[in-house]
Amino acid sequence: MILALMQTPVPRDIDLPLPVGDFELKLLLVVLFLVHIFFVNLMVGGSLLSVFFEILGLSAGRYDKLAKKITETITVNKSLAVVLGVGPLLCINLVYTLHFYSANSLTGYAWISIVPLVALAFLLAYIHKYTWEIWTGTKKQLHVLVGVFSGLLFLFVPFIFLSNANLMLFPGEWHKVTGFFSSLRVGNVFPRYFHFLSASLALTGLFLAGWFGRKRYPVEKYLPGFPRAELRRLFYRIAFYLTLAQLAFGPLLLFTLPFEGLSRELFLLILLGILIAVAVLLALRWEIRSPDEKIGRLYIGICFLFSLIVLAMGTGRHVYREVSLAEHKKLVEEASIDFRALETATRLSIEAGYGAGEAVTVELTGERVFLNCAACHAVDRVLAGPSLEEIYFLYDGDPKGIADWARAPGRKRTEFAPMPAFAHLGDEKLRLVADYILEKGGEAALNQ
């Protein structure tokens, strides 16, 4: 972990006061995020179920009506998802500025394309909703196609979000990432994605079981051919099987998480979530098997338990993020302290009448200059170039040889890429770094 972090330049923090404390912001982030993701889940789950039932409806007419009624909920949920997305986005900007923006810029075009893709998905969702009664007959296929296409977009956009949220957790891997597709190799994007998808469908199933099952909903008028109890059972089943799928995807997600962010709190939260999920499954099964006149009695209880699961998982997500970023945040903090000290010293020296930088010269040492070389050379290990120990055996007593090489490197070892030249460092720095390399390489050789 630390090694991986050393390969990535560590930025310093942007030292600006926050409007409220760190804790309050994080609390807000978790709560607002959960509210937002609730509607995102309903939007994604709704658009998938609507396409599914519309296709079923091609041969069994009553499903077409059901699909249409589901579609009517999507655009409302979509608006809520978007509006409620602003809050968590602002919080994450403030609390994880460096990590969030680094991930944004590393996923580049994909990240920016979220805006046009979401706009397109929304347009298609509206077209799909408003042409339901107009595009019939031969145009029905076109109508289904619009639904499928908007469903695919709703599937793809969360994927970009997820890869971004995933990438921000692993600063040690940033140096390997060259865009969206290579970001998919970091962490465990795919198990996360399937976890998200099955959660979306499970939640939508539960929501629709309540939506169509409630007493005030005129089922006979809107959905002829569907007794209320059958509708409830249908959506309860969807919630049941997808919650079951969660029990498979959840552990898969957990066990593919990079090790550095795992903690006891996370395990406990997830265990709690799993236990409640088992209770939800039992309650759903009981409901599905209830006689028609009794079905629905556990609905509120199931929703309550389901919210607890979501809360446990949402908190777990936050705990994981905190732990996996702790090391990097510490490095950033150190870089910030160094910078602030230098800044204060400069300000004081200017106030005392010196020219900027005059009274504050950073002491030049071989160790400092070696930062130019450290990405490729380590003391007793081969990185992108030979170890300092090996260099010591080649150049013991000859620092000038090292400086000459670094000024204009030759080509010796074909298993490595060529070394870049460091003539721009100048004679003094090259001499310092040569001494430093021989000193460190010599120590390593002695310790053998």
Ligand code: HEC
């Ligand atoms: C981008 C990676 C990289 C950086 C940065 C780098 N080197 Fe190298 N260095 C190499 C590689 C690769 C080789 C092996 C080249 C070969 O054998 O063809 C090498 C070889 C060397 C050698 C051995 C030369 C020999 O005669 O075998 C010395 C000495 C050396 N580097 C010094 C430095 C110093 C000093 C710096 C920093 C000022 C530095 N290197 C920075 C990649 C790097």
